[in-house]
Amino acid sequence: MRSTNTFSILFFVNKKKKNDDQALLYARITVDGKRVNLSLKRKIDISLWDATKKRARGSSSEARQINLYLDQTHTQLFQCYQDLKFKGELITAQLIKASYGGELETSKTLQELIDYHTRKIESTLAPGTIINFGITENYIKRFLKTSLKTTDVFLKQLDYKFICDFETFLHKYWPKGHPKAMNHNTVMKHLQRLRKMV
Structure with missing residues (x-):
């Protein structure tokens, strides 16, 4: 059985679900090429989003708050990955999402x-x-x-x-x-x- 996994987290806005130039923020969790999307339950003005850097652009209070929130989310998702790895358990994008949402058996x-x-x-x-x-x-x-x-x-x-x-x-x-x-x-x-x- 493989002991290592490829793992990545990518943030993006879902422009298909925009409302008055506001779009929902999502995190895309990818493990070994298989991915799931996680709604972050937060909206951002589309004009604020930097699609290249995957962060809010500028130094306004709103941009700083959003980027801080994204950094915290990234840390928490990475911790979910590390916890599964440390326990020697199966690691999938879906399990990381479930762990982040408190849906695993431990919760x-x-x-x-x-x-x-x-x-x-x-x-x-x-x-x-x-x-x-x-x-x-x-x-x-x-x-x-x-x-x-x-x-x-x-x-x-x-x-x-x-x-x-x-x-x-x-x-x-x-x-x-x-x-x-x-x-x-x-x-x-x-x-x-x-x-x-x-």
Whole structure:
């Protein structure tokens, strides 16, 4: 498998979508000859755009702001490329675009995972098992709310500390209507279910 990729970023304006001499700015990401276009959600006066330098021309406040924005975008896109390269993952223009837009799996949340898992097991597991997963999900939500003061976390935050803190929470939690707190085996069952979800 190839370990190196050709990679480039090019900025341009889309004159086909101009409105009152204003056109949208785009970044073109190219990896190994395959490219995708990324809308930067910003407009520029066509007369300000230098098609040769791929930057806004002049030293006006607007031109400086646009060029600064382009420099920042270039840095962020290059960082997305470097991150994929560092992890030894597949590098494509589409993946860099997705990473920049926060669409990769690392940007998914625990709640999104739980919702997906719940839909997935609806018709595949026994009713009792589904109920048990539901109980574990409720404990996860309670842990997030009481211990982390939030309703959700990114999947990339599910590190060793998160698991240890969740285990401690379960050991200390006294379920309503139960004569005592959870025993070790029950806690381990909940951790196993979280692992299966992930």
